[in-house]
Amino acid sequence: MVPETVVSGLSGVRRLEAVSFRSWPAATTSYDGTWAIRLTAGHPSKRVNSVNPLDRADHSDLEIRIARAARKFQGFGRPLVFRQSPLAPPELENILDARGWRRFDETRVMTLDLENANLAGAVDQLPLQDVGRWIDQSAAMDSFSASVKPGLSELIGQVQGDVGLFLLEDGNGNPLSAAMAVRFGDLVGLFEIVSNPDLRGLGFGRRVLKNALLWAREHGARQAWLQVVAENTAANNLYEYEGFEEIYRYAYRQAPDGFQG
DSSP states (O other): OOOTTSOOHHHHHHHHHHHHHHHSOOSEEEEETTEEEEEOTTOOOGGGSEEEEOOTTOOSSHHHHHHHHHHHHHHHTOOOEEEEOTTSOHHHHHHHHHTTOEEEEEEEEEEEEGGGOOOTTOOOOOOOOOHHHHHHHHHHTTSSOGGGHHHHHHHHHHOOSEEEEEEEEOTTSOEEEEEEEEEETTEEEEEEEEEOGGGTTSSHHHHHHHHHHHHHHHTTOOEEEEEEETTOHHHHHHHHHTTOEEEEEEEEEEOOTTOOO
């Protein structure tokens, strides 16, 4: 059942896609029709380095527009990647299939009704204010490479919503788990949820998730959402156990080697 605070169908997808862009902002965003071309020199995340078609009816001059996008990505030294959500026109998907574009990282977008969520055991945790420390400890748990610290710091600084950085450590300051929450009105998005790979299965990921959700609910959020790669079995099991339900999926498409646009 689709939660009441998220409109069902394509309108619901549009709402979550718009909030996603604001929660994980690209350094530059330009538009070709309704294609949002997001590029970020300082961070390699595909979400901020991809073409995002936002209207199924916008399928004119596809070959020309793909070539234009390729030139933009070449200028940033990035491979041309399309992020194909249910908003992408089927005609574009057909062209990418015919040209041999690789499909990868299929991702589930999931939501949770916070008013009925089971947050038993959650602690009223204050978000960490030290962005650098949060990034360093997350990197220590292999969430991402330490080399992206400048770009990630800039990205977090550009978020216009209410940001909560959550970190659990042991008594010696060793990281146990971490998460980032971004609230826009009644919606809160969860990002970079990670637990120490040497301590997985001990519930630290669940603890930081619940703490972030409690903080969000106490600050007015009614609906939580997140994005998780479909092949990440452990993460999917955790989120489903906590009551998250899939709303839609997206996947990335990358041009084959030698593609010149």
